[in-house]
Amino acid sequence: MSQSPESAADAVPMVFPDDTPVDLDAEFRASNIQEVLDKLDRELIGLKPVKTRIRETAALLLVDRLRRKLNLSSGAPTLHMSFTGNPGTGKTTVALRMAEILHRLGYVREGHLVSVTRDDLVGQYIGHTAPKTREVIKKAMGGVLFIDEAYYLYKPENERDYGAESIEILLQVMENNRDDLVVILAGYKNRMDQFFHSNPGMRSRIAHHIDFPDYGADELLAIAKLMLAAQNYCFSPEGEKAFAEYIRLRMKLEHFANARSIRNALDRARLRQANRLFARSGNKLTKLDLITLEAEDIRASRVFQEGKLDRDGDEMVGKDGHAANIRPSPVCRQAGGEGKT
Amino acid sequence: MMTNPGNRITQGQFSFLPDLTDAQITVQIKWALQHGWAVSVEYTDDPHPRNTYWEMFGMPMFDLKDPAGILMEINNCRKTFPRHYIRVMAFNSTRGGESPAMSFIVNRPEKEPGFTLIREERNGRSMGYTVRSYATERPEGERY
Numbered sequence A: 001m002s003q004s005p006e007s008a009a010d011a012v013p014m015v016f017p018d019d020t021p022v023d024l025d026a027e028f029r030a031s032n033i034q035e036v037l038d039k040l041d042r043e044l045i046g047l048k049p050v051k052t053r054i055r056e057t058a059a060l061l062l063v064d065r066l067r068r069k070l071n072l073s074s075g076a077p078t079l080h081m082s083f084t085g086n087p088g089t090g091k092t093t094v095a096l097r098m099a100e101i102l103h104r105l106g107y108v109r110e111g112h113l114v115s116v117t118r119d120d121l122v123g124q125y126i127g128h129t130a131p132k133t134r135e136v137i138k139k140a141m142g143g144v145l146f147i148d149e150a151y152y153l154y155k156p157e158n159e160r161d162y163g164a165e166s167i168e169i170l171l172q173v174m175e176n177n178r179d180d181l182v183v184i185l186a187g188y189k190n191r192m193d194q195f196f197h198s199n200p201g202m203r204s205r206i207a208h209h210i211d212f213p214d215y216g217a218d219e220l221l222a223i224a225k226l227m228l229a230a231q232n233y234c235f236s237p238e239g240e241k242a243f244a245e246y247i248r249l250r251m252k253l254e255h256f257a258n259a260r261s262i263r264n265a266l267d268r269a270r271l272r273q274a275n276r277l278f279a280r281s282g283n284k285l286t287k288l289d290l291i292t293l294e295a296e297d298i299r300a301s302r303v304f305q306e307g308k309l310d311r312d313g314d315e316m317v318g319k320d321g322h323a324a325n326i327r328p329s330p331v332c333r334q335a336g337g338e339g340k341t
Numbered sequence B: 001m002m003t004n005p006g007n008r009i010t011q012g013q014f015s016f017l018p019d020l021t022d023a024q025i026t027v028q029i030k031w032a033l034q035h036g037w038a039v040s041v042e043y044t045d046d047p048h049p050r051n052t053y054w055e056m057f058g059m060p061m062f063d064l065k066d067p068a069g070i071l072m073e074i075n076n077c078r079k080t081f082p083r084h085y086i087r088v089m090a091f092n093s094t095r096g097g098e099s100p101a102m103s104f105i106v107n108r109p110e111k112e113p114g115f116t117l118i119r120e121e122r123n124g125r126s127m128g129y130t131v132r133s134y135a136t137e138r139p140e141g142e143r144y
Helices: A005-011 A024-031 A033-043 A048-069 A091-104 A129-140 A163-176 A189-198 A200-205 A217-230 A237-252 A258-279 A287-291 A295-299 B022-034 B068-080
Strands: A081-085 A112-116 A144-148 A182-187 A208-212 A331-334 B038-044 B085-092 B099-107 B115-121 B127-133
Touching: A024 A033, A024 A048, A033 A048, A033 A091, A048 A091, A048 A208, A081 A091, A081 A189, A091 A112, A091 A144, A091 A182, A091 A208, A112 A129, A129 A144, A129 A163, A129 B068, A163 A182, A163 A200, A182 A189, A189 A200, A217 A237, A217 A258, A237 A258, A237 A295, A258 A295, B022 B038, B022 B068, B022 B085, B022 B099, B038 B068, B068 B085, B068 B099
Parallel strands: A081 A182, A081 A208, A112 A144, A144 A182
Antiparallel strands: A112 A331, B038 B085, B085 B099, B115 B127
16 A cells, blocks of 8 residues: 555655745735735835835745745744834734734734733732733734733832733743744833843844834824825815924924824814814705815814813823823734724 | 443543544634634543533633634643543523533543442332442542
């Protein structure tokens, strides 16, 4: 009896001759990765270094996949990442996309994103932390675990803090279950550097450090237009001019959180627009009125009148400059879902 | 007459088959997760068929997407209780269902002594029958 082809392949890995042709293009098309990269280009304004880095990572993974087809094993690549950048620079959104890319390339099985903060990982009493952390890890398996503001896990001023326990479990899982989940840590640059400095084990297990730059004023305007388009609104020409000016003024004020501030400003502008439409009741309204944000909706902001912050929205940014409670905590978000920029 | 050589207990799904491999267990769990059932791991050392409620090994696992986490728990449980019966249960929580949808054994003791049939003579000529595991002659925790 001759052996079946599979069992023969299992026993002795087939060695391909050095001139075996490889079709990188076909592999690239088959993975549909271009679609995700295009979407990334379309929906994320700016972020040049981030996009380059994602492209590189995708290329590496693709080549790695081809190599595996030719039995050139090089071990599973370490895919844990750290995203650093100021608030509102799109770290969560990119993490969502990353989950999708990794899923397309077959490095994670499900491609969902579990977004957590310290509260979801660290318990309140002795013996509470380990099961809590493990539960979150189990939920993230087959996908991406996104730990926002990861430096809060480590509190050097309190040696009895349970965060260290959580870090230990994470490290263990990041090493042993490398093909089950990808961990992405996110936070502000200098605090993340401090965190890595005091946790060298964490640093060495993270292969990709990606830094998110701040947006320029034109980029923010493009983002604003994209956000409005997603909600079926648009600026009138004067409205756009006013908003460009608003961005310029707002960027100089404190607690500026990039795209997040823009989103809050737009929400307030929508509020004023609705008010304006009500005040004019009696006049006939058209569909165009419902979707257009006029200059007056934007110029009513306190940023213009007093050079101060508006009272609502931006106050969610805490006093030491980080956003408090803006994200919904641990939710499973399917990759490709609504990204918030 | 030996109808069940080796006295393997047969409870839940797949119990007449050879033991499932980890890969096979993964596929079964995947099936449960696809239906949105909550999977839990339970153990016992009392093999009596009427022993319905086994000890829970940790909480039932809700909102999981991938079997790897459950397999991790199964292996933890195997490490803690290498000579116990361990089963994986999938609970269907949809209204009207609210019951276990799957249950299969993933670990069993090396030697299963099986059951003895106990006859009880009652009034007149009637007989009562019951079964009792040889293993339960010893106290809990020392049975296998």
